[in-house]
Amino acid sequence: MFPEGWTVQHHGTVDSTNDLAKDLATQGYAEGTVVWADAQAAGRGRSGRGWSSPIGNLYCSAVIRPGSDLASAGNLSFIVAVALRAAIAKCCPCTQPQLKWPNDILVNGQKICGILLESGSDGELFVVAGTGINIAAVPPGLALPATSLEKEGCVVSPETLLSAYLTALSTRLETWRTLGFARIRAEWLEHCIGLGQPIVVRTEVSQSKGIFEGLAPDGALIFRKETGELSTVRAADVFFTDTAIRGEVH
Numbered sequence: 001m002f003p004e005g006w007t008v009q010h011h012g013t014v015d016s017t018n019d020l021a022k023d024l025a026t027q028g029y030a031e032g033t034v035v036w037a038d039a040q041a042a043g044r045g046r047s048g049r050g051w052s053s054p055i056g057n058l059y060c061s062a063v064i065r066p067g068s069d070l071a072s073a074g075n076l077s078f079i080v081a082v083a084l085r086a087a088i089a090k091c092c093p094c095t096q097p098q099l100k101w102p103n104d105i106l107v108n109g110q111k112i113c114g115i116l117l118e119s120g121s122d123g124e125l126f127v128v129a130g131t132g133i134n135i136a137a138v139p140p141g142l143a144l145p146a147t148s149l150e151k152e153g154c155v156v157s158p159e160t161l162l163s164a165y166l167t168a169l170s171t172r173l174e175t176w177r178t179l180g181f182a183r184i185r186a187e188w189l190e191h192c193i194g195l196g197q198p199i200v201v202r203t204e205v206s207q208s209k210g211i212f213e214g215l216a217p218d219g220a221l222i223f224r225k226e227t228g229e230l231s232t233v234r235a236a237d238v239f240f241t242d243t244a245i246r247g248e249v250h
Helices: 017-026 076-091 158-179 181-190
Strands: 007-014 033-040 058-064 098-100 104-107 110-121 125-133 198-202 207-215 221-225 230-233 237-240
Touching (some): 007 017, 033 158, 076 098, 076 104, 076 110, 076 125, 076 158, 076 181, 125 158, 158 181, 181 207
Parallel strands (some): 007 033
Antiparallel strands (some): 033 058, 058 125, 098 104, 110 125, 198 207, 198 237
């Protein structure tokens, strides 16, 4: 069911699959170790935000060992995103999922999953890639509009989707290691939303409007400001002014 080299630990309810996976990685567990849970009692998203985790969705965290280069480990956000998009598209071809910088996946302009990467070391750098995919339920209280695969007309089991995701992730990690990030970047751009469209880029200290021009070779966002100047950002929230992305900018 799961690809060769991947070991999956299945739980009922846990506090956080990321926390469990980090504990295993700290103990020296190999790349390909995966914690999968039916529900989380204390799931979290980016910036420590709470992540509601009702039963029926897919919650998993995978241990990845990218080597000693922390900078290149930043590529993993895109690797996980393109793998998840491919898995959802394979299991639910009617959904036509798209990618939004830096690592969101949208269906019909609405968020379908969350990705949280956390790093650590047991003498060797590891990254835990946590994902939560809305299969049967949409977590309440989200700032952005969200949907689920069932709402979009797709019925798939968490186990089937997890298998497709790990297969896609394994393939893309191999591509990254043998051919470099350029192949991952090209796949991301092929399936991204908003290229060439107006965006709002919001950092902790500023907000700018411009046109989404693409990705830098390291995955940073490139946008053209209203002044015509090209700007590159590596950490920001991005909002589209296109009304197809409902509710993000008012």
